Amino acid sequence: MSSENIVMEQVLVNGLYLGMQYALIALGLTLVFALMNVLNFAHGQLYVVGGFITYIIYGKLGLPFFVAIVASGVTLGLVGAVIEKFLFRPVIRKSVREESTMLLAAAIAFFLDAIILLLFGEKQRGVPKILDGVMNLDFVVIMPYDRILIAALAGSSIVAFILFMQYSKPGRAMRALAQDRIAAQLMGVNVDRYSMVGFALGAMLAGVAGGLLVSIVGVNSGIGGPVSIKAFMMVMIGGAGVISGAIAGGFILGMLESIGLTVLVAYGDLTYLVIFVSLMIFLSIRPQGLMGKPWG
Amino acid sequence: MKRITFLKASLMTAALALTGVNSPTTLAANTVLKIGFVGVTSGPAASWGISNQRSMEAGAAIINDNGGVKIGSTTYDIEIVSFDDQKDPKRAIAGMEKMAQENIHYVVGPNVDDGAAAVRPVAEQNGIIYFPYAFPKSLYQKPASNAVLGMVANYQSGPAIYKFLKDNRGVNTVAFIAANESDPLTQRESGVAAAEALGLKVISKTVTYQVDTTDFAPVIIPIVKLQPDLLVLSGVAPANAPQIIRSARELGFQGLISTETGQDAQVLQEGAGSLANGFISVGGASTPTIRTKNMEAFIARYTEMFGEYNDESNTKVYALEYIVETLKANPAAINNVDEFKKTMDTFSAPNQYLKGDQVLRYVGMSSFGQRRQLSIPLVVNVYNEGKFETLFIAEVD
Numbered sequence: 001m002s003s004e005n006i007v008m009e010q011v012l013v014n015g016l017y018l019g020m021q022y023a024l025i026a027l028g029l030t031l032v033f034a035l036m037n038v039l040n041f042a043h044g045q046l047y048v049v050g051g052f053i054t055y056i057i058y059g060k061l062g063l064p065f066f067v068a069i070v071a072s073g074v075t076l077g078l079v080g081a082v083i084e085k086f087l088f089r090p091v092i093r094k095s096v097r098e099e100s101t102m103l104l105a106a107a108i109a110f111f112l113d114a115i116i117l118l119l120f121g122e123k124q125r126g127v128p129k130i131l132d133g134v135m136n137l138d139f140v141v142i143m144p145y146d147r148i149l150i151a152a153l154a155g156s157s158i159v160a161f162i163l164f165m166q167y168s169k170p171g172r173a174m175r176a177l178a179q180d181r182i183a184a185q186l187m188g189v190n191v192d193r194y195s196m197v198g199f200a201l202g203a204m205l206a207g208v209a210g211g212l213l214v215s216i217v218g219v220n221s222g223i224g225g226p227v228s229i230k231a232f233m234m235v236m237i238g239g240a241g242v243i244s245g246a247i248a249g250g251f252i253l254g255m256l257e258s259i260g261l262t263v264l265v266a267y268g269d270l271t272y273l274v275i276f277v278s279l280m281i282f283l284s285i286r287p288q289g290l291m292g293k294p295w296g
Numbered sequence: 297m298k299r300i301t302f303l304k305a306s307l308m309t310a311a312l313a314l315t316g317v318n319s320p321t322t323l324a325a326n327t328v329l330k331i332g333f334v335g336v337t338s339g340p341a342a343s344w345g346i347s348n349q350r351s352m353e354a355g356a357a358i359i360n361d362n363g364g365v366k367i368g369s370t371t372y373d374i375e376i377v378s379f380d381d382q383k384d385p386k387r388a389i390a391g392m393e394k395m396a397q398e399n400i401h402y403v404v405g406p407n408v409d410d411g412a413a414a415v416r417p418v419a420e421q422n423g424i425i426y427f428p429y430a431f432p433k434s435l436y437q438k439p440a441s442n443a444v445l446g447m448v449a450n451y452q453s454g455p456a457i458y459k460f461l462k463d464n465r466g467v468n469t470v471a472f473i474a475a476n477e478s479d480p481l482t483q484r485e486s487g488v489a490a491a492e493a494l495g496l497k498v499i500s501k502t503v504t505y506q507v508d509t510t511d512f513a514p515v516i517i518p519i520v521k522l523q524p525d526l527l528v529l530s531g532v533a534p535a536n537a538p539q540i541i542r543s544a545r546e547l548g549f550q551g552l553i554s555t556e557t558g559q560d561a562q563v564l565q566e567g568a569g570s571l572a573n574g575f576i577s578v579g580g581a582s583t584p585t586i587r588t589k590n591m592e593a594f595i596a597r598y599t600e601m602f603g604e605y606n607d608e609s610n611t612k613v614y615a616l617e618y619i620v621e622t623l624k625a626n627p628a629a630i631n632n633v634d635e636f637k638k639t640m641d642t643f644s645a646p647n648q649y650l651k652g653d654q655v656l657r658y659v660g661m662s663s664f665g666q667r668r669q670l671s672i673p674l675v676v677n678v679y680n681e682g683k684f685e686t687l688f689i690a691e692v693d
Contacts, residue, residue, distance in 0.1 A: 124535035126567035226508030
């Protein structure tokens with residue numbers, strides 16, 4: 001087997017792993033946009049809070065990792081519900097200007113950044129490994145077991161979310177809301193309730209992603225902004241407000257990163273330059289993204 | 297009515313007494329000497345600036361608790377005035393302008409190259425001496441004269457570390473990895489030049505990563521395949537170091553790993569565990585075997601004030617100490633930075649944080665042609681099972 005083949009197999013596995021985590025991060029952001037037409041700039045900060053909750057429960061208190069993930073998801077779900085009910089709902093009701101919700105989201109992001117720094121400090125935090133050992137397939141593919149587990153858990157979360165949206169009553173209501181808010185209201189969908197459920201679900205997904213990834217990359221109080229930017233990139237690639245688009249965007253970005261970091265390594269610091277240039281060209285040709293609708 | 301007045305007076309007295317317990321100097325009525333800090337205390341690099349700011353605040357608290365510092369015939373309490381530049385040069389300029397408006401002449405920071413370069417005109421026009429944690433030589437070489445490098449630069453520590461590892465650990469091949477940002481990339485370039493000057497073979501110097509990377513495996517694989525004797529993490533932030541080390545080790549990297557930046561043992565422990573054993577980094581008065589009781593007291597005060605110590609402060613403890621001791625040596629410098637500059641050429645004081653006979657003095661003649669650097673001991677540490685051990689100590693001239 002040639003060295004090129006060895007590299008490409010590893011690159012594909014890395015790309016799939018990255019794509020899995022990116023898709024999970026982007027899902028919540030696109031869900032909130034689909035339901036409420038809100039660009040939630042605080043999505044990355046919600047991810048960070050989820051990471052710190054898992055850090056406290058699993059890393060500090062020594063409770064099982066699964067308990068910590070559930071706690072991260074539930075807590076962030078509650079936080080999301082509160083944010084929607086007491087902050088976004090009144091603003092959406094009183095203001096017809098879309099930038100009002102954008103400003104509110106930015107304010108929440110800054111507020112959470114400050115609170116997180118105050119509560120958890122400036123240091124990078126990490127937790128004990130959830131699984132020891134490395135899978136080594138004859139040096140063709142090398143992947144630590146904990147990354148495989150995290151990828152599987154992220155994939156399961158994505159599948160559970162899709163099933164929930166597809167087959168549950170709240171899921172159907174939220175899809176109706178995303179398709180046409182007025183029509184859904186006329187058909188008896190409680191817009192306020194399902195907006196809150198949707199925002200809570202979006203925040204929960206961010207919290208679960210943060211909780212899962214703290215076991216691999218740790219967490220620090222300043223990473224919220226960069227996580228939001230990356231999530232927006234995935235949503236732009238896939239199409240804002242489209243669930244399948246966010247998943248596709250996550251996998252595309254993960255694969256582009258993995259390939260770029262391997263193929264372009266000899267040319268220096270080009271991977272993200274190439275990704276951003278490609279994104280600009282792509283958006284100029286198809287501004288609604290891969291799966292978004294041109295009319296909004 | 298009288299009873300209410302009495303109660304009010306009692307409550308006020310009790311409040312004042314309680315305040316006095318926590319901070320006796322607030323009642324000392326000494327003249328206040330303001331020292332500034334302009335640096336990054338929010339965002340992904342917050343750790344760098346916060347450890348600076350908190351080191352200054354802990355140092356000031358110790359001085360104030362002891363009744364202040366006598367400079368000439370006046371006793372001063374130290375007040376730290378801080379400004380978060382968010383790692384943005386425009387904000388750094390605004391911060392330095394704020395310091396000028398408050399008539400502050402001595403400022404610690406900024407933490408990064410572009411911020412330190414941006415504030416230079418403001419500092420020079422307003423008579424401010426500033427102590428950046430940034431490495432461009434032009435900041436410290438003539439005609440510049442107001443910037444004083446606050447730490448050991450990587451082009452000073454790098455050669456010392458590489459030479460030690462070449463002579464003692466048989467290192468022949470080196471690979472460099474850096475974040476895709478100006479400071480780490482600059483440090484990588486000077487690290488590569490230093491390694492090549494020592495006769496080491498640089499087998500990789502193009503691998504970079506984004507600071508928000510969530511999986512370092514694809515980044516590090518090209519280097520792991522080359523299996524260099526030494527992997528240098530140029531200018532690595534404490535947030536990224538454990539992740540890179542962990543990925544490299546999990547993918548089978550066998551060689552040594554080092555950096556020229558300060559790190560925190562707890563962060564390494566939490567992020568990489570025993571995989572970080574053997575990681576070489578730069579510290580200050582860091583390990584228990586070399587630090588004095590004064591350093592222990594500083595760590596205790598810092599921990600008391602902020603709940604948790606940060607090992608990055610082992611190098612950042614010195615800036616305030618240098619400012620205060622230089623002003624003590626020449627009280628005329630308190631409002632006149634030209635006097636401060638004159639004193640820098642001859643200044644010498646005991647190093648109260650490090651055992652042995654090392655002294656505080658201004659250095660930099662070799663690197664900058666003038667004394668525009670704090671003489672921070674170059675303590676090179678190796679991480680082992682949750683704590684640092686001193687590998688060797690050197691001095692910059």
